[in-house]
Amino acid sequence: MITISNVNKIYDNKFQALKEVNFEIQKGEIFALLGPNGAGKTTLIKLICGLTNATSGAVTVDGLDIVKNFRQTRKLIGLVPQELTTSPFETVWNTVSFSRGLFGKAPNPGYIEKILKQLSLWDKKDNKLMTLSGGMKRRVMIAKALSHEPRVLFLDEPTAGVDVELRKDMWQQVRELKETGVTIILTTHYIEEAEEMADRVGVISSGKIILIEEKNKLMKKMSKKEIKLVLGKPLSAIPSSLSNYDLKLTDNSLIYSYGDANNTHGVSDFFEQLKKENIEYTDIKTHESSLEEIFVELVNK
Amino acid sequence: MNFRGIQAIFKFEMARMWRTLGQSIASPVLSTSLYFIVFGSAIGSRMKEVDGIEYGSFIVPGLIMLSVLTQSLSNAAFGIYFPKFSGTIYEVLSAPLSYIEVVIGYVGAAATKAMILGTLIFITAHFFVDVEVQHPFWMIAFLALTSITFSLFGFLIGIWANSFEQLQLVPLLIVTPLTFLGGSFYSISMLPPLWQKISMLNPVVYLISGFRWSFYGKSDVSLGVSLLIIGIILVVSMAAVHWVFKTGYKIKS
Numbered sequence: 348m349i350t351i352s353n354v355n356k357i358y359d360n361k362f363q364a365l366k367e368v369n370f371e372i373q374k375g376e377i378f379a380l381l382g383p384n385g386a387g388k389t390t391l392i393k394l395i396c397g398l399t400n401a402t403s404g405a406v407t408v409d410g411l412d413i414v415k416n417f418r419q420t421r422k423l424i425g426l427v428p429q430e431l432t433t434s435p436f437e438t439v440w441n442t443v444s445f446s447r448g449l450f451g452k453a454p455n456p457g458y459i460e461k462i463l464k465q466l467s468l469w470d471k472k473d474n475k476l477m478t479l480s481g482g483m484k485r486r487v488m489i490a491k492a493l494s495h496e497p498r499v500l501f502l503d504e505p506t507a508g509v510d511v512e513l514r515k516d517m518w519q520q521v522r523e524l525k526e527t528g529v530t531i532i533l534t535t536h537y538i539e540e541a542e543e544m545a546d547r548v549g550v551i552s553s554g555k556i557i558l559i560e561e562k563n564k565l566m567k568k569m570s571k572k573e574i575k576l577v578l579g580k581p582l583s584a585i586p587s588s589l590s591n592y593d594l595k596l597t598d599n600s601l602i603y604s605y606g607d608a609n610n611t612h613g614v615s616d617f618f619e620q621l622k623k624e625n626i627e628y629t630d631i632k633t634h635e636s637s638l639e640e641i642f643v644e645l646v647n648k
Numbered sequence: 649m650n651f652r653g654i655q656a657i658f659k660f661e662m663a664r665m666w667r668t669l670g671q672s673i674a675s676p677v678l679s680t681s682l683y684f685i686v687f688g689s690a691i692g693s694r695m696k697e698v699d700g701i702e703y704g705s706f707i708v709p710g711l712i713m714l715s716v717l718t719q720s721l722s723n724a725a726f727g728i729y730f731p732k733f734s735g736t737i738y739e740v741l742s743a744p745l746s747y748i749e750v751v752i753g754y755v756g757a758a759a760t761k762a763m764i765l766g767t768l769i770f771i772t773a774h775f776f777v778d779v780e781v782q783h784p785f786w787m788i789a790f791l792a793l794t795s796i797t798f799s800l801f802g803f804l805i806g807i808w809a810n811s812f813e814q815l816q817l818v819p820l821l822i823v824t825p826l827t828f829l830g831g832s833f834y835s836i837s838m839l840p841p842l843w844q845k846i847s848m849l850n851p852v853v854y855l856i857s858g859f860r861w862s863f864y865g866k867s868d869v870s871l872g873v874s875l876l877i878i879g880i881i882l883v884v885s886m887a888a889v890h891w892v893f894k895t896g897y898k899i900k901s
Binding site for chain 1: 650651652653656659660663664667731734735738739741742743744746896900
């Protein structure tokens with residue numbers, strides 16, 4: 348759906364925000380772009396949406412160049428920016444209708460009504476934006492981005508400052524959008540958001556894409572699982588029969604680390620070995636690394 | 649051409665006028681009425697005719713121009729500055745609109761508002777003084793050209809301005825003095841020769857002179873020169889707007 352080829356962005360102050368960025372976003376997927384502050388996530392989104400120009404390189408949306416064919420490509424894209432930018436004196440209905448008009452679409456009150464209802468904004472349709480809460484304004488921005496029926500939706504930190512309940516509501520709405528065939532690209536600070544929703548994950552750091560991977564594969568490849576056994580009797584050393592396992596011995600516990608989430612065979616073998624060695628334990632704790640831990644590890648590499 | 653996009657911007661801007669009716673229409677109409685009362689009826693009745701025209705009638709074209717110039721500038725400047733200030737400009741810049749379409753939307757609305765205001769002041773003037781229009785076509789042409797040209801200029805100010813203070817700077821410190829000294833209240837021929845020459849450097853002189861000619865057939869400079877000057881300001885403003893969008897000056901990094 349979107350192809351980014353050799354894109355570089357150097358700002359007037361010589362700061363290079365993007366360095367040789369190359370990747371593709373597939374039709375109908377939810378793609379999470381992760382990265383620390385200042386990594387270049389927003390610059391990349393702005394560039395695809397036409398808010399900033401690339402210094403070099405090219406971007407195509409649905410096979411069309413975003414500069415040469417800006418009319419066609421921009422019609423396909425909806426953007427929810429990071430900042431809550433709204434016209435304070437406008438009503439919800441007018442501002443969403445305005446957005447639809449800007450993108451060249453004929454008025455369709457029925458469609459606007461549908462998205463306002465989906466986003467629980469229908470009872471606020473005549474309210475001025477300045478009277479709405481932050482969470483409601485965020486929904487209005489999503490409604491504006493959806494007003495022209497885009498095929499690609501960019502969500503730049505969509506749930507920043509939104510309470511947990513509303514965040515979960517939004518996740519549900521994003522999933523529903525995906526079901527209608529909309530391609531979704533989201534940046535987020537809440538890694539659980541990416542973990543919860545994304546099909547694929549891209550990690551950007553200092554303007555460079557350092558990894559693009561299917562979320563499940565990434566979790567499988569990089570996640571670490573640990574079993575912590577609280578020992579009944581202290582051990583002076585790890586028995587030689589257990590030397591094939593990745594073990595760490597502390598004062599009163601034995602920690603077994605294993606990578607592959609499907610490696611259950613190794614786990615049962617391990618417990619058999621423990622039995623053979625008469626190692627007693629009083630409690631078992633398990634831990635699996637989250638996408639957040641994987642992300643931190645990747646960025647710090 | 650994205651006509652619906654242009655229409656959306658135009659309607660949004662016109663809605664702003666209806667929302668702020670007191671500021672955008674009532675206030676300039678009232679202050680112009682006060683000018684008519686003070687200069688037209690009270691002082692004007694004791695003054696001699698200027699170029700064979702009653703003083704109260706003589707100042708009508710200048711007063712219309714004064715309001716049209718300042719309102720075109722401030723409306724267009726605010727119209728683009730506010731989305732820039734609040735950040736909502738992202739939507740216009742990410743929409744499938746060429747820069748010409750964006751300019752037509754914003755400048756078209758500001759110019760329309762200025763023309764509505766000019767027409768209201770023209771009607772108001774009839775309550776206070778006798779007004780005659782010898783060349784109605786040229787009157788409308790001057791009104792439209794001036795509104796468009798100064799709305800374009802205002803649009804540029806709105807893009808250039810970094811603060812609300814800067815937004816007011818050019819209209820208050822440059823355009824208002826130029827308009828007052830541009831022959832709104834007197835004929836340039838009434839000035840000493842040196843000041844007549846200096847006045848000729850003021851572009852507003854040509855606008856007011858041409859506009860006044862459309863009313864009474866009398867002017868300080870010829871119609872052709874007036875049209876030429878307004879044409880030059882229009883072309884320079886258009887070139888500047890083109891440059892702004894080509895380079896992304898203050899709107900696109």
